[in-house]
Amino acid sequence: MAELVQAIFLEVDGVRCATTITKIDTEENWQREAVKTINRQRRALFDRNGIPEFPLSFEAVIKRGAQDEVDWEKLGKDGKEVSVVVEKDDGKRKSYRRFVVQSNKESSDADGNVTRSISGYAKDVVIS
Numbered sequence: 001m002a003e004l005v006q007a008i009f010l011e012v013d014g015v016r017c018a019t020t021i022t023k024i025d026t027e028e029n030w031q032r033e034a035v036k037t038i039n040r041q042r043r044a045l046f047d048r049n050g051i052p053e054f055p056l057s058f059e060a061v062i063k064r065g066a067q068d069e070v071d072w073e074k075l076g077k078d079g080k081e082v083s084v085v086v087e088k089d090d091g092k093r094k095s096y097r098r099f100v101v102q103s104n105k106e107s108s109d110a111d112g113n114v115t116r117s118i119s120g121y122a123k124d125v126v127i128s
Contacts, residue, residue, distance in 0.1 A: 004089045011083040019070055024058040056084060056096055057119035064112035076100035096122035
């Protein structure tokens with residue numbers, strides 16, 4: 001059964017930003033791989049753990065007439081702690097911490113709203 005998401009938001013140094021995040025795609029890649037050894041069965045017998053990666057992409061909407069309060073180019077590079085938080089209906093939070101932006105795409109619609117498609121990676125995940 002899928003859990004419903006109550007809120008998705010961005011935190012910079014523990015302060016919640018007013019930017020509205022409408023969609024998020026997350027991935028947790030643990031990079032486990034088989035260790036091929038020389039044996040009689042000619043099969044991999046063991047596996048090894050790799051370095052985990054947490055790529056993210058999300059869409060942030062800036063309403064017509066509102067200012068974009070986040071400097072997306074410097075986000076995660078200016079020494080501030082950046083977290084993307086997904087809060088579920090049951091109260092559990094999954095925080096993708098130390099987020100760094102890799103790309104930023106901007107699009108506009110006829111109503112004057114601006115949508116930013118942000119992609120990057122987090123260095124850590126905390127479930128609370």
